[in-house]
Amino acid sequence: MTKIFVLDTNVLLHDPNALFAFEQHEVVIPATVLEEIDSKKRLADEIGRNARTVSRLLDGLRTSGSLHKGVPLPNGGSLIVELNHRSFVKVQELFGEMTNDNRILAVALNYSIEQQQLEQPKSVVLVSKDVLVRVKGDVLGLQTEDYLSDRSVSSNDDLYTGHRVLHVHPSVIDQFYSYRFLSVNSLNVVLKLHPHEFVILKDEMGTSKSAILKVNVDCTRLEPLYLSNDQVWGITVRNAQQRMAIELLLNDDIPLVTLAGKAGTGKTLLTLAAGLLKVEDERKYKKLLIGRPVVPMGKDIGFLPGEKEEKLRPWMQPIYDNLEFLFDTKKAGDIDKILVGLSNIQVEALTYIRGRSIPGQFIIIDEAQNLSKHEVKTIVSRVGEGSKIVLVGDPAQIDHPYLDSASNGLTYLIERFKSEGLSGHVTLEKGERSQLAQIAADLL
The missing domain is CATH 3.40.50.300 (P-loop containing nucleotide triphosphate hydrolases)
Incomplete structure (x- = not known):
């Protein structure tokens, strides 16, 4: 089912292409977000560059129609710039001051209230990289999410480490020391190895027998480390x-x-x-x-x-x-x-x-x-x-x-x-x- 995603400013300043990251769903940009982006566009750093990129992307989308009425996106979704800020009354009852964050929350909340009154309501999701905005949204009963589309891994634990430990029969380690290489197929395990990845072989019988090997460029062989010197410019490897x-x-x-x-x-x-x-x-x-x-x-x-x-x-x-x-x-x-x-x-x-x-x-x-x-x-x-x-x-x-x-x-x-x-x-x-x-x- 189609959802409505309301984007916080920090999402676009982090990744301007977030405009196109929500597939067939509707993307809503509150007017407050445009004001904040406009205030950042003169900065000479990465944030300023992203602000200018967002401005150019929105300007290009204007050729497809009026942004405040909604325009189609290349991925099948749509984009609308919310101009009237919606009523601030509901948010003001809880948080009082009309800050930019609260104005963005008000847009998401009022969209949610409107959808709940329809026969086939759409889910409204506030997307923000600001933890406190997401906490405030939760207090208001809104569905909130962090922007995750640009993440290379789901968590730090999933990051490629460049090395792994394999427990093998001691004969496999002996074979390596005899021939100075091992075929990946000789390990008898299904592995997704990467070029120059390191493999530590340990004896599955529990002895201290072990070996450190490196995957070759073609990922077909495990080879010994070529550098035998454990000292570099007076620094000893530990x-x-x-x-x-x-x-x-x-x-x-x-x-x-x-x-x-x-x-x-x-x-x-x-x-x-x-x-x-x-x-x-x-x-x-x-x-x-x-x-x-x-x-x-x-x-x-x-x-x-x-x-x-x-x-x-x-x-x-x-x-x-x-x-x-x-x-x-x-x-x-x-x-x-x-x-x-x-x-x-x-x-x-x-x-x-x-x-x-x-x-x-x-x-x-x-x-x-x-x-x-x-x-x-x-x-x-x-x-x-x-x-x-x-x-x-x-x-x-x-x-x-x-x-x-x-x-x-x-x-x-x-x-x-x-x-x-x-x-x-x-x-x-x-x-x-x-x-x-x-x-x-x-x-x-």
Whole structure:
């Protein structure tokens, strides 16, 4: 049965194509939403870009008819812009003040009341990414939903990890050590494997016999890890997932690597160590480019004085902390002197990456979970010939107001590229920063 979906502003600012995501159903946009979108269209960030995209899409739909009377959508549904705000009386009795959120709630509530008076009523659903708007809608007796159409996975637990454990007969492990490879068919299990996925074989009899293997590009064989060195730029690998990460980071045939994991699992440190090895020691790449999105955790500190480098320093400090550890600096300011001498290491904010072409570089994008799908596409599409890009982040720690663990750019990239032979992914699980950091990541 056809439903009526009333969209909150944050849905369209998060995904302008949400206009077309409701198939054959009716989509209602309250006039308040247009006002809020209009107030955002001059912003120079992702929200401003989405606001302008929504404006253009609505302008294009005007050619099909009057928006306040309703126009057909390409997917078979229809769109109407609600102009009279409907009566605010019902909502005012509970929430009083006429805020924009309450005006949107009033539109949904009055649509619901109207439908209940019909012989064949339609379900009215308020769609919002604002939890409190959904809570208010529930108080009013409305059916409310989060916008889920753009989610790459249904939950963080469904995210591709890049590794799995298989319990096999000990003869299978012996066969691997004898021939240095295993055919996927020899495992006698039905598996959906991905290129460069790691498989940990364990003895089903309960002994300590085990092996770590990697799926080849064609997903036909399980092969040994090629890199035997457990030390990279002075950093010693401490667990199996870190070993897998180093395998991907140092493989020049894999130009796209994604690393996910909780705080303290060593994602950024391992990536920087691998990048320094490739750039400084092996000279495989001509420059190490390190960037991260400028998204604050908590209240923003406002405008900062000084030149660009001085303004960026607070945002980039986590990168400098890791570099100080890798270079074993003793005094404050030593890392700045080192980076001046090493002109092939560049720390940059992602604000300045649009329009660039970046060939022959080892590129590290830290805190990639705070990127939207569009921003990830913009960044990865900048990668030029002979470059390698590594995106690092924790999908559970989102500071962006319109993203969550299932809809952020890092999760999107992991899921879309997991079947591609030119990419590899590992989710790191064990914290190695300190015992306190591990307990905090698990309990807090």
